[in-house]
Amino acid sequence: MATHQYPRFTLDRGSPVPLYYQLSQQLEAAIEQGSFAPGSLLGNEIELAGRLGLSRPTVRQAIQSLVDKGLLVRRRGVGTQVVHSRVRRPLELSSLYDDLEAAGQRPATRVLRHTTEPAAGQVAAALGVPEGTEVVRVERLRLAHGEPVAYLCNHLPAGLLDLQGGVLEETGLYRLLRMTGVTLHSARQTIGARAATGPEGELLAEPAGAPLLTMERTTFDDTGRVVEFGAHLYRASRYSFDFQLLARS
């Protein structure tokens, strides 16, 4: 029975925000702010529901969303506990640009190439179009603090995005896609490494033979269309992939 000083929750039934969401947000804030000691019990669901004037399923829905985020753990016969470890976000469908910006790295982009051309073998297969179909090809160099970090080569179905003007210099591809109304759904990624060729090294300010991180990604929207296929090269000396995994159910 861990009845610490319990945070107050304020629920607004007039708000368009769902009650379970209001609760989960406030619970998450309370946990991250430290109102609950790690490992402490949350108090049983029935009582919590009664205290808040909610039904148990609604409270459960709020708790479940935090369990899915990895912040809470349920144990039958025991209760719901706050996880000790700090959980950061799992790997997301985010663009390098946003990642760098979030890290305070002041990203910049130099567009090296922007053409429409017939899709070759691998690209056609990845985009799911017949070979020779016209597709958009964009090559970019991504910089942070003025230093090159990655070389990005992306292919998109023609007509999906209007990339006129300098938009690509100012933001990431994912953000542009979302702004166009595309609902990003999933992506298939492969991360590997290889040695830089001479020209690649020159672009990225690395000697030939330097280790590079490679990432290939095919992104799908929620109707299953391929939205983008990218082949990226990262300077291993300046970039690494960093993320959190949660155990499947």
Add this chain to the structure above:
Amino acid sequence: MATHQYPRFTLDRGSPVPLYYQLSQQLEAAIEQGSFAPGSLLGNEIELAGRLGLSRPTVRQAIQSLVDKGLLVRRRGVGTQVVHSRVRRPLELSSLYDDLEAAGQRPATRVLRHTTEPAAGQVAAALGVPEGTEVVRVERLRLAHGEPVAYLCNHLPAGLLDLQGGVLEETGLYRLLRMTGVTLHSARQTIGARAATGPEGELLAEPAGAPLLTMERTTFDDTGRVVEFGAHLYRASRYSFDFQLLARS
């Protein structure tokens, strides 16, 4: 109204398996087997509940689990649709051993070292113990088809696992942990690349300077304890990380 030939679902109320789980499993099987055309509608929840003799929340729970897996998409006012693209599993808390075995690669392990020693700086910090605390250190070489694939160096809290005998030669660390009753909860990973040193190259049958994939991982159980800290090196020529990402809600 897409009332194709609808698969038959058989629900066993006497089974200890939850009804929503029985349904979601059969739905998933039907989808993967192709009984539903990609993009086709699943039929509305109320009717489906009535047809199966279940309540709507139960049917929703089954559907939701498949939405979370990325197999289905819900659209208000439209219905629940089967996603077009083939969704594979997202990156999991799995060990290299299991991954290789699943890929039919006949993995083997050579234990290079297995000691108990005081934790140095980085290791102590990662495991969350005071510097100098005795911890277990295991170094292994992982082979597939007789060829070296990765060099694995892991540190564990002392006393967590009994690694006597040849168990480490025959299975992965994660499986051993799970068998001991540890509930894996989450892991923090960093994937990068660097050039092989001379001795590393020798171990992995690569020339010095060859690109290697690096992975550092700290694994937590559901009480927040650190269960394992690993620093791994993969031959870039023989291994890459391959996974699926789902958009966050």
Add this chain to the structure above:
DNA sequence: GAGTGGTCTAGACCACGGC
């Protein structure tokens, strides 16, 4: 045995999308 989460029911009203 007592207390917890896990599952399930049979309804209800609302918000949004397409017609």
Add this chain to the structure above:
DNA sequence: CCGTGGTCTAGACCACTCT
């Protein structure tokens, strides 16, 4: 307008854990 999923209620019984 209608049909869809989104949310919510007020109960119920079961399975598991701990004492």
